Amino acid sequence: MTDVDRDIYREEILEHYRHPQNFGAVKKKTHSASASNPLCGDNITLELRVKAGKVEDVGFTGAGCALSTASASLFTEWLRGKSLKQIGKIKDEQLFRLIEVPITPVRHQCVLLPLHALKRSLPQIT
Amino acid sequence: MNVNSLRKQFPILVKHRKLAYLDNAATSQKPKVVIDAMDAFYRHENAPVHRSVYKLAANATEKYEHVRDQTRGFINAKHREEIVFTAGTTASINTVVNGIARSLKKGDRILLTEMEHHSMIVPWQALAKWRGFKIDFAPLASDGRLDMAAFKRILSKRTKFVGITHISNVLGTVNPVREIIRRAHRVGALVLVDAAQSAAHMPLDVRLLDCDFLVFSGHKIYGPNGVGVLYGKLPLLKRLSPFIYGGHMIEKVAKEGTTYAEPPARFEGGTQPVAEVIGLGAAITFLQKFGWKSIRKHEEELTAYALAALGSVSGLMLLGPRNAKDRAPIFSFAIPGVHPHDGSALLDREGIAVRGGHHCTQILHESFPLAGSMRASLGLYNTKEEIDRLVQALHKVQKKFHD
Numbered sequence: 001m002t003d004v005d006r007d008i009y010r011e012e013i014l015e016h017y018r019h020p021q022n023f024g025a026v027k028k029k030t031h032s033a034s035a036s037n038p039l040c041g042d043n044i045t046l047e048l049r050v051k052a053g054k055v056e057d058v059g060f061t062g063a064g065c066a067l068s069t070a071s072a073s074l075f076t077e078w079l080r081g082k083s084l085k086q087i088g089k090i091k092d093e094q095l096f097r098l099i100e101v102p103i104t105p106v107r108h109q110c111v112l113l114p115l116h117a118l119k120r121s122l123p124q125i126t
Numbered sequence: 127m128n129v130n131s132l133r134k135q136f137p138i139l140v141k142h143r144k145l146a147y148l149d150n151a152a153t154s155q156k157p158k159v160v161i162d163a164m165d166a167f168y169r170h171e172n173a174p175v176h177r178s179v180y181k182l183a184a185n186a187t188e189k190y191e192h193v194r195d196q197t198r199g200f201i202n203a204k205h206r207e208e209i210v211f212t213a214g215t216t217a218s219i220n221t222v223v224n225g226i227a228r229s230l231k232k233g234d235r236i237l238l239t240e241m242e243h244h245s246m247i248v249p250w251q252a253l254a255k256w257r258g259f260k261i262d263f264a265p266l267a268s269d270g271r272l273d274m275a276a277f278k279r280i281l282s283k284r285t286k287f288v289g290i291t292h293i294s295n296v297l298g299t300v301n302p303v304r305e306i307i308r309r310a311h312r313v314g315a316l317v318l319v320d321a322a323q324s325a326a327h328m329p330l331d332v333r334l335l336d337c338d339f340l341v342f343s344g345h346k347i348y349g350p351n352g353v354g355v356l357y358g359k360l361p362l363l364k365r366l367s368p369f370i371y372g373g374h375m376i377e378k379v380a381k382e383g384t385t386y387a388e389p390p391a392r393f394e395g396g397t398q399p400v401a402e403v404i405g406l407g408a409a410i411t412f413l414q415k416f417g418w419k420s421i422r423k424h425e426e427e428l429t430a431y432a433l434a435a436l437g438s439v440s441g442l443m444l445l446g447p448r449n450a451k452d453r454a455p456i457f458s459f460a461i462p463g464v465h466p467h468d469g470s471a472l473l474d475r476e477g478i479a480v481r482g483g484h485h486c487t488q489i490l491h492e493s494f495p496l497a498g499s500m501r502a503s504l505g506l507y508n509t510k511e512e513i514d515r516l517v518q519a520l521h522k523v524q525k526k527f528h529d
Contacts, residue, residue, distance in 0.1 A: 040498055041488060067467075
């Protein structure tokens with residue numbers, strides 16, 4: 001990777017921040033939960049509609065930095081269509097893989113914020 | 127004041143020559159004299175204080191108690207016993223709040239302001255819930271100063287305690303504490319002044335202020351972490367219950383019960399942070415050597431310069447008063463569309479250290495409303511050139527996010 005590719009403020013991330021995927025409420029949601037980062041006050045609410053063991057629709061609302069917003073955008077894309085069984089196996093690394101750039105420890109919580117919300121919304125399986 | 131030669135006295139500024147350290151409201155850097163004083167104590171003089179009779183311990187005790195005299199002079203307290211060493215501002219506030227709370231009744235009112243640090247709000251909230259006190263918050267005026275008309279309206283005979291920050295750690299606002307104290311005393315309320323920020327920027331005179339309690343930390347006035355000061359008027363300290371129970375703070379311990387030592391020992395339970403207190407003493411000497419006159423002059427110039435420079439950045443929302451004489455060199459700002467963490471991470475790439483977040487003042491940020499802000503806070507070693515670099519870097523941040 002070149003330095004530009006490894007930049008957490010590269011254009012793809014900023015694009016997700018400006019125009020996040022799946023931003024908004026979910027109709028007939030079956031699960032939802034919020035999580036916040038006490039360090040910066042960022043918060044995210046994740047909503048899911050789970051049907052027949054699969055994520056049929058997913059969305060998020062809230063306010064966060066470029067990293068947490070991009071992470072939520074990428075992560076909700078990933079979640080769509082996944083089975084609860086697949087979701088049950090999710091690890092932190094999955095979110096770092098989606099972001100694709102190395103994240104320094106001080107910013108880990110930004111990337112993981114959507115996962116915290118997911119774990120709260122599906123406490124039985126995650 | 128020659129800032130270049132002053133900067134050479136701070137080893138960290140010499141090591142990171144290109145770093146513009148603008149996070150002094152969080153913690154200041156330490157001059158060599160402070161580091162050396164603590165190093166020398168550990169190398170040659172380390173011993174417990176107020177316990178043992180051998181020479182090394184007696185010498186350590188003498189040095190520790192000398193800093194109490196020095197601190198008394200630093201804030202112009204009347205008695206040396208009015209100076210309590212704590213772990214920091216938070217520990218000082220918790221000691222006062224928990225002590226005072228014992229003499230309060232259900233329904234008594236506590237008056238704070240919307241610009242208080244969490245360390246003033248949270249201890250009271252925890253006790254209010256348990257003991258049934260009511261907390262009022264005086265709001266801000268639109269110019270970033272305290273809304274004094276509202277403050278006067280809220281203050282009543284039922285107000286038993288007023289907690290007020292001398293200088294806001296976000297807005298830089300210098301509060302009219304003398305007037306606040308006078309008015310609070312008229313209704314019979316006690317006043318605690320949070321001087322965590324002001325202690326680094328202006329002379330403190332507790333007798334002139336007539337405050338009942340005043341607290342600050344060592345690490346924000348170029349001294350070490352882990353040490354702070356609690357000043358209280360002696361008759362009040364004599365009546366105040368201890369907060370940290372254990373060794374040293376007792377008069378006599380028996381199976382039937384314990385009687386407590388007089389102040390300040392009553393509030394210094396446990397083994398004292400001797401090296402830190404000695405470091406604090408070195409920091410006070412350092413500040414006094416420069417003198418408030420030259421520190422104030424330099425910082426007032428920086429304040430006026432930074433206000434104008436930050437004001438020139440289009441789209442930047444500066445919090446706090448616009449008038450240099452109403453504020454200290456602490457500047458929080460927001461750029462719409464740029465999260466403070468992203469902004470401060472990008473400034474870091476330009477070698478500029480600022481804080482991004484809510485700076486332990488979520489209630490204040492809600493009032494704007496903002497989730498957070500970026501904060502550049504200056505100290506006596508900062509320069510106009512560093513402010514220029516900050517402004518240039520902010521233009522770059524805006525370009526990155528808005529192009």
